Amino acid sequence: MFPRGLARACPRYISPLLQQTTRTTPTIDRPIDAAPITQFRRIHQSPKRLSAPPTARGKLLPEFSLEGKVILVSGGARGVGLTQAEGLLEAGAVVHALDVLPVPDDSSDFARVVSRAKNELGTSLTYHRVNVRDEKALNEIVGAIANETGHIDGLIAAAGIQQETPAIEYSAADADKMLGVNVTGVFMTAQAVARQMIERKQTGSLVLIASMSGTVANRGLICPAYNASKAAVIQLARNLAAEWGEHGIRVNTISPGYIVTAMTAGLFEAYPERKTAWPDANMLKRLSYPEEYRGAAVFLLSEASSFMTGADLRIDGGHCAW
Template sequence: MALPEFSLKDKVVLVTGAARGLGLVQAEALLEAGATVYALDRLPEPSPDFHTIQQHYPSFQYRQIDVRDVPGLHKVVEDIANNHNRLDGLIAAAGIQQETPALEYTPEDANRMFEVNITGVFMAAQAAAKQMVRFGKGGSIVLIGSMSGTVANRGLICPAYNASKAAVLQLARNLASEWGVHNIRVNTISPGYIVTAMVEALFETFPERRTDWATQNMLGRLSQPKEYRGAAVFLISDASSFMTGSDLRMDGGHSSW
């Protein structure tokens, strides 16, 4: 490779929430960089795109697990690490969204949001870090945050989601401070608006958002999942070897106005 520090050859990396969407796209990038990748998700079956990628990368494997099932999550991660005698990386992309006015939010819905987006991310990072410590090789953990963890979204009513992403950013800083002694780096990626299948469905209900959201950043457009591929490889690889406790905000300048 012209830039060998970006190589993930012989690395074993987990991606939660990788049955589809952003997590799957980032998993594909890791595979292309040479990693052995496991997609972890709660869906019984991943999307057809998963199987298309697997045809090119037979080592790409899927494990069904809900990040809220903490004992099961730890077991899956430990089994993978034992199978390879190492664990080098994690991208924690599993998350949910719910648009509800704050005055109407139920505690059950709020707790479900926090259980997946905060506790689930925390426990995934914990499960991976335990194996990294056990094998003594260090590693890199990437938590998927959001620009919504830094700013409130104009016209998008999602107080619990935004609060959960703010918590992810702070969680990463604290994990980085604790695990640096083990040579484990912890960073976040904060995407802007991404046009995924879920967002396309949202545009059917709120078609004006396709235009309005694009005007709210400096590039005047919405992002595609593929635009976060390089960030995944950068943060998992040695190309970011002196980066930890940091947030890589990729929002088209939305929060820099």
């Protein structure tokens, strides 16, 4: 049996195929081959981990704890973002999810996490509707959260969109929208959070969700604007880290590989060859799952990474290491 604290220490922006998309895809239960993370799920979903005595929890690495911290997650209403939010909650954080959806998740998943935060984890998950391209509304919401809680300690900037279109067919309007959400939206979200930290003279950690597609071009996946946007996010993080380091604000990126989501399941129906080609492109010969990025988020937002800034944490199964 694993103590609750260890589950908190091992905690959801982003694969090359993110949460917001222009195409409709079916929902899925447990797609592809879930065997590689069966043990992970058994550990992290077992009710037994909630009953560990406080004395046992206290002996675990305290630097991974997020207790008492207020963390925002943009794109946190569903999918990978919601998975990340749940991991932060398990690590003890108070989480505020920001998303463009009128209401969070059209399934019961968001409500489940809200209930779990309150009834099992002793914390809270709150939803705020906002478009990350709306600078005024974004600053108003982030400011209101800071005024209510007295501080903001971290951010996962995971809101993003994806569009697969050949470069020769890309319209200026589509390119502007892609860069507006994936780059400007991330920039303005980070800026709104950092502004509150600097005004209050508080330190913090910002995590921007990039992608392995910001480092390499995806073979067989034609996403020129998306890949360019993720490269921009990696470079943006370095520059923000350089400017805000003197204020004690750390800025890092996570670059995931291919993640199994409802959207990728829809793509596999349209392009069945990708179901085998994508796993074969990395060293582990499989796709990843949203839960496998929780620990990275907790690490970067906690004191466990206190001397880490301006870095990209690439988690791609070795895809870019060939």
